[in-house]
Amino acid sequence: MTTPLVATTGNITIAFAGNPNVGKTALINAMSGSKLKVGNWPGVTVEKKEAKMQHAGMQLKLIDLPGTYSLSPFTIEEQVCRDYLLVDKPALVVNVIEASNLEKSLYLTQQLMEMEIPMIIALNMWDEFESRGYRFDIDAFSQALNVPVTTTVGPTGKGTKELKELIIERAADTSLPTAFLYPGPIEQEVTKLMAEIDGKNFAKGAPLRWLALKLLEHDPYSLKKIEEIHNLDVSHYGTEHRQRLSEIYPNLDKALAQHRQQQITRLARQVVTAPEQPKADLTDLTDRILLNEWTGLPAFLGILFVVFKLTFDISTPFVDWIDGLVNGFLARWAGLGLEALSLPPLVVSLVKDGIIGGVGLVLTFVPTLMCLYLFLALLEESGYMARAAFIMDRFMYRFGLHGKAFVPLLVGFGCNVPGVYATRALESDTDRRITAAVMSFMSCGAKLPIYALFTAAFFERSQAWVIMSLYLTGIIVAITWAIILRKTRFKSDIPAFVMELPPYRFPTFKMLWASIWLKTRAFIKQAGTVIAVSMILLWSLVNLPYGAAPKDTVLGMSSRAVAPAFLPQGFGQHWEAVAAILPGFMAKEMVVGTLGVVMSVQQDNEPKADANFTEELKEQAVGFKDSAVTAGAAVIGSILPTPFQIESEKADSPLMAGVRKTFTPLSAFAFMVFNLLLISCVSVVGAMTQEFGGRYLGFVFLITTGTAYVASTLVYQIGRLLGFS
Amino acid sequence: MLADTSLLNQTIGLGEPKTIDCFPAGAEVEIHAVSGDRQLCKRMESMGLRPGKQVKILKNRGRGILLKTENTRLALRLSPAFVLEAVYPRP
Ligand SMILES: Nc1nc2c(ncn2[C@@H]2O[C@H](COP(=O)(O)OP(=O)(O)OP(=O)(O)O)[C@@H](O)[C@H]2O)c(=O)[nH]1
Numbered sequence: 075m076t077t078p079l080v081a082t083t084g085n086i087t088i089a090f091a092g093n094p095n096v097g098k099t100a101l102i103n104a105m106s107g108s109k110l111k112v113g114n115w116p117g118v119t120v121e122k123k124e125a126k127m128q129h130a131g132m133q134l135k136l137i138d139l140p141g142t143y144s145l146s147p148f149t150i151e152e153q154v155c156r157d158y159l160l161v162d163k164p165a166l167v168v169n170v171i172e173a174s175n176l177e178k179s180l181y182l183t184q185q186l187m188e189m190e191i192p193m194i195i196a197l198n199m200w201d202e203f204e205s206r207g208y209r210f211d212i213d214a215f216s217q218a219l220n221v222p223v224t225t226t227v228g229p230t231g232k233g234t235k236e237l238k239e240l241i242i243e244r245a246a247d248t249s250l251p252t253a254f255l256y257p258g259p260i261e262q263e264v265t266k267l268m269a270e271i272d273g274k275n276f277a278k279g280a281p282l283r284w285l286a287l288k289l290l291e292h293d294p295y296s297l298k299k300i301e302e303i304h305n306l307d308v309s310h311y312g313t314e315h316r317q318r319l320s321e322i323y324p325n326l327d328k329a330l331a332q333h334r335q336q337q338i339t340r341l342a343r344q345v346v347t348a349p350e351q352p353k354a355d356l357t358d359l360t361d362r363i364l365l366n367e368w369t370g371l372p373a374f375l376g377i378l379f380v381v382f383k384l385t386f387d388i389s390t391p392f393v394d395w396i397d398g399l400v401n402g403f404l405a406r407w408a409g410l411g412l413e414a415l416s417l418p419p420l421v422v423s424l425v426k427d428g429i430i431g432g433v434g435l436v437l438t439f440v441p442t443l444m445c446l447y448l449f450l451a452l453l454e455e456s457g458y459m460a461r462a463a464f465i466m467d468r469f470m471y472r473f474g475l476h477g478k479a480f481v482p483l484l485v486g487f488g489c490n491v492p493g494v495y496a497t498r499a500l501e502s503d504t505d506r507r508i509t510a511a512v513m514s515f516m517s518c519g520a521k522l523p524i525y526a527l528f529t530a531a532f533f534e535r536s537q538a539w540v541i542m543s544l545y546l547t548g549i550i551v552a553i554t555w556a557i558i559l560r561k562t563r564f565k566s567d568i569p570a571f572v573m574e575l576p577p578y579r580f581p582t583f584k585m586l587w588a589s590i591w592l593k594t595r596a597f598i599k600q601a602g603t604v605i606a607v608s609m610i611l612l613w614s615l616v617n618l619p620y621g622a623a624p625k626d627t628v629l630g631m632s633s634r635a636v637a638p639a640f641l642p643q644g645f646g647q648h649w650e651a652v653a654a655i656l657p658g659f660m661a662k663e664m665v666v667g668t669l670g671v672v673m674s675v676q677q678d679n680e681p682k683a684d685a686n687f688t689e690e691l692k693e694q695a696v697g698f699k700d701s702a703v704t705a706g707a708a709v710i711g712s713i714l715p716t717p718f719q720i721e722s723e724k725a726d727s728p729l730m731a732g733v734r735k736t737f738t739p740l741s742a743f744a745f746m747v748f749n750l751l752l753i754s755c756v757s758v759v760g761a762m763t764q765e766f767g768g769r770y771l772g773f774v775f776l777i778t779t780g781t782a783y784v785a786s787t788l789v790y791q792i793g794r795l796l797g798f799s
Numbered sequence: 800m801l802a803d804t805s806l807l808n809q810t811i812g813l814g815e816p817k818t819i820d821c822f823p824a825g826a827e828v829e830i831h832a833v834s835g836d837r838q839l840c841k842r843m844e845s846m847g848l849r850p851g852k853q854v855k856i857l858k859n860r861g862r863g864i865l866l867k868t869e870n871t872r873l874a875l876r877l878s879p880a881f882v883l884e885a886v887y888p889r890p
């Protein structure tokens with residue numbers, strides 16, 4: 075034997091290809107110690123990733139490709155895989171196959187074998203396969219394809235040693251897999267076509283047989299790709315061959331598919347033996363309850379209720395703690411420090427309220443987001459999320475929404491920000507955009523204080539009903555817009571779809587943490603900058619010219635200027651009402667706060683007279699511990715349902731008196747509707763920009779603001795016609 | 800299991816290809832044809848819904864179907880752009 079080619083270079087590039095969710099990434103992690111993201115649903119890896127390792131004195135470069143069902147790609151991720159194999163030509167392909175889904179996997183294997191790249195097959199999830207009681211004739215399988223085969227278990231790394239050895243061996247002996255043969259007449263035409271295109275420019279470097287087959291099939295993706303690369307229309311190749319074949323095979327597509335499937339079935343029957351007594355499958359048993367006609371929906375609602383409630387119950391104490399830490403503690407001490415430096419009060423206020431306040435606001439979202447991400451990750455990793463989508467699809471379908479849109483929208487009721495991020499679970503961009511657009515109509519938790527104040531002031535006896543009617547208004551508007559958007563801007567039928575429901579699996583702590591941390595970090599980094607900058611901007615509006623009376627600040631003056639625009643809603647006569655809207659944009663909680671400020675209501679949160687830094691620092695630490703205890707108690711308390719807690723204002727606070735003077739019941743209702751339908755806050759703006767770009771944000775901003783304006787006008791005007799005041 | 804299927808076969812009429820939503824939940828059938836939008840069909844084929852493949856119908860809600868083939872569960876939403884025909888396999 076000659077010296078193996080690779081031994082001289084000592085460097086091998088190995089691509090891992092296979093169906094989605096078969097454990098390619100888990101396998102690479104186990105082999106190389108890398109920490110690439112693993113998850114129990116199809117489509118975790120969306121870009122090509124790399125891991126390097128040393129073995130037997132050689133450097134192995136493992137390429138993690140997005141999962142794909144075929145090399146005639148349907149999605150962008152799948153294209154990544156095909157293009158890599160065609161263009162970058164790795165020395166070796168490891169085809170990862172889920173042993174329990176042999177027939178499905180072999181469809182891709184057939185195509186990989188046509189790529190003329192040396193190949194190894196890893197039968198992954200071998201543990202699951204064996205526990206199902208099946209048997210596999212590995213030798214026969216290996217011989218039939220002329221490909222070395224080994225068994226692996228990704229998470230434990232079992233079998234990876236053998237896989238490494240095989241890789242080294244195979245890199246030295248570069249024999250190719252046997253080609254899958256088609257029936258005689260088709261083979262004849264393929265051979266002819268191969269001769270025809272051999273030596274042509276566009277055929278250089280590509281596997282000839284594969285290319286001939288694609289031309290014969292008239293595969294649109296491949297044709298397009300060639301046109302892109304070589305600027306050459308090759309669609310006429312294969313036309314006459316197809317014509318000749320049409321006598322024998324009126325439908326060539328079908329004939330090819332049938333033939334491939336026949337070969338696959340034959341091979342699978344030859345190598346896999348089913349157990350005499352099939353074992354009860356845990357996933358099937360669980361699905362019998364969770365997807366059952368009668369128990370499925372209640373189980374779904376129950377799970378959501380618990381997730382939702384736990385998220386907010388666990389995070390609220392921490393949110394309060396962070397709020398106190400930043401705004402109470404840090405801001406105060408920074409303020410005192412800056413004053414000690416005798417800086418002008420303007421600068422002190424900017425740093426204290428603008429910058430520290432802005433950063434603090436971003437941080438207050440973190441506990442909620444992390445809790446939510448934890449639960450979403452649990453649902454996703456366990457395999458339940460796909461089922462929830464299946465359950466909801468029948469309802470959501472009518473509104474032009476995808477079944478998977480339900481969860482993000484529900485999350486939106488707590489806070490729109492994680493809701494917008496949660497739309498990532500939807501595959502199609504159109505579905506994501508529609509879902510995110512209607513997200514703002516889901517009344518978020520921060521809007522509740524507004525309702526609490528106004529209902530307490532005007533609708534004392536029917537407070538709960540009024541609040542519920544507001545939530546309902548939001549939902550109806552959201553549904554209406556979803557239908558409109560689907561019919562206009564995103565003109566498309568909701569497509570036929572197919573979704574794989576992964577088997578139920580226990581999520582590992584590592585998987586959960588990776589998922590939470592990645593998302594949280596992205597939030598802090600990107601949304602954080604947008605929010606902080608907007609906070610400073612809004613601070614200037616509320617505080618400049620510095621020291622002026624509320625009605626003479628930029629905010630006061632501009633509200634007085636635009637106030638007449640709100641005459642149709644019934645609250646335009648009072649600039650104070652209008653002034654509260656804009657700061658509400660920082661955080662909806664601020665609507666109430668601003669009303670307090672502009673109505674010059676005395677506030678009683680003056681700092682303590684004598685301050686002691688170390689004492690207060692200790693208090694903060696104790697506060698964190700207390701938060702943890704409260705959160706822990708909340709977990710237990712959550713299981714017992716408690717209704718919405720409305721923090722109602724004290725019956726006759728000066729603020730309520732002020733509100734009563736400024737609003738009538740009807741204009742108060744219009745004001746609530748206006749705030750309900752408005753985009754929630756800058757944090758949502760940050761999230762939307764990050765996810766969909768500024769243009770789409772602009773569009774959403776327009777429709778939400780427009781809807782809010784029109785709807786609140788309608789409420790006021792129709793209300794008046796009906797005789798309310 | 801097998802006895803069940805063949806009994807069903809006799810009552811429903813063996814060997815008649817029908818669209819997949821005509822089969823009751825629990826039926827074990829063989830895919831007969833995949834037709835409609837070409838791209839979509841190729842997609843479905845690559846995901847394992849190919850003529851000749853054995854599938855079990857887990858849920859049938861008309862438009863929404865849940866299938867199991869080998870160890871894969873597929874949730875489908877049917878539309879005129881995608882027609883899946885199946886047939887009871889010959890015993
Ligand atoms: N029981 C078992 N589970 C496995 C095995 N390999 C991977 N898994 C689990 O299967 C799921 C999918 O693993 P990934 O490595 O993300 O799969 P992938 O092929 O990279 O998926 P995509 O990136 O979506 O194409 C995860 O929940 C893994 O923990 C295995 O050998 N046995």
Ligand SMILES: [Mg+2]
Nearest residue numbers: 098099118119
């Ligand atoms: Mg992966």
